[in-house]
Amino acid sequence: MSAENTEDFQDLQEKFGRFRILIVGRANAGKTTILQRICNSTEKPEIYDGDGNKIDPSQVEGSRGRGIHNIENELIFRSNQKLVFHDSQGFEAGREDEFLQMKKFIADRAKTTTLKKRIHAIWYCIPMDKLDRAIQRSEEMFFEECDTWNIPVVVVFTKFDALRAVAVGKLAPADRRLPLQERVVKAKPLIEGIFNSADVWGRLACMKHAPKSSVRIGDMHKSNEGCSKLIETTTNVLDEEALQMLLISAQEANIALCVKYAVQDLICIVDKVHKSLLPIGITSQKQLQKLAYWFPHVDVRINLILKLCMLCC
Numbered sequence: 001m002s003a004e005n006t007e008d009f010q011d012l013q014e015k016f017g018r019f020r021i022l023i024v025g026r027a028n029a030g031k032t033t034i035l036q037r038i039c040n041s042t043e044k045p046e047i048y049d050g051d052g053n054k055i056d057p058s059q060v061e062g063s064r065g066r067g068i069h070n071i072e073n074e075l076i077f078r079s080n081q082k083l084v085f086h087d088s089q090g091f092e093a094g095r096e097d098e099f100l101q102m103k104k105f106i107a108d109r110a111k112t113t114t115l116k117k118r119i120h121a122i123w124y125c126i127p128m129d130k131l132d133r134a135i136q137r138s139e140e141m142f143f144e145e146c147d148t149w150n151i152p153v154v155v156v157f158t159k160f161d162a163l164r165a166v167a168v169g170k171l172a173p174a175d176r177r178l179p180l181q182e183r184v185v186k187a188k189p190l191i192e193g194i195f196n197s198a199d200v201w202g203r204l205a206c207m208k209h210a211p212k213s214s215v216r217i218g219d220m221h222k223s224n225e226g227c228s229k230l231i232e233t234t235t236n237v238l239d240e241e242a243l244q245m246l247l248i249s250a251q252e253a254n255i256a257l258c259v260k261y262a263v264q265d266l267i268c269i270v271d272k273v274h275k276s277l278l279p280i281g282i283t284s285q286k287q288l289q290k291l292a293y294w295f296p297h298v299d300v301r302i303n304l305i306l307k308l309c310m311l312c313c
Helices: 003-016 031-038 057-065 096-111 137-145 162-169 180-198 200-205 225-237 241-250 255-276 282-294 298-312
Strands: 019-025 046-048 074-077 080-087 121-127 153-158 213-216
Touching: 003 241, 019 031, 019 096, 019 241, 031 074, 031 080, 031 121, 031 153, 031 225, 080 241, 096 137, 121 137, 121 225, 153 200, 153 225, 162 180, 213 225, 225 241, 225 255, 241 255, 241 282, 255 282
Parallel strands: 019 080, 019 121, 121 153, 153 213
Antiparallel strands: 046 074, 074 080
């Protein structure tokens, strides 16, 4: 790995720091479970204040009990310290003071000249276990009144598996007498219709500050598929390749995502070389070596760059 290429990736990390996400949503929306699965952990995150000082978790729990919460606090999992989370707990009640605090936090972090402090994405969690109350005052306040500036918002429809029970209840009487597994299979096609009839996404998409995209997550205790989809969707709504690379290389939930984005880059490079009818030049070599930066593990990155260097020689 050349010093120049090492410097390129170090410059990316030095410029943006760690990938930073604000997670929003009411209590029991599954936020903690999502973060744990994203970071491949069963433990609670460590908590730091805005200056990087570690905070005693018992003090934070006590503050939450009194309705006090500091959105500036950073949540970091020991299993993956490349991702930093901020939690807007307390906003789910639609309280004006909590909402104004969050609006100020988003505006400050969107406009700060300190790039390492910027929020790169927002995940807004809406649970599907009470479909008739999916959009409440808090959601209306956020998507109608909260300008997120250039920070993309991804809505995460959590507990999506709750719609399975609703679908089973809508089966014909004869089908309801089938064994459970057969009932689940029969009910699966009905889930999409139940979700669409509630028009949750349609209503959100029509609001003043509509989200960029959405992800459905269910059966969190069984599969990591939803979290991989969340990372991929978030990557796709980012408008800078550097931020995409920062997120993909930070996540460790699915190495296939690293491969996917590296291959997409490779196809673009090969296409350009093919159209130029010229051999691989210095610029193309650097672009090929950049493919390794999509990968989270340093040893994988180094080995890939060495192989690409040999290929280019």
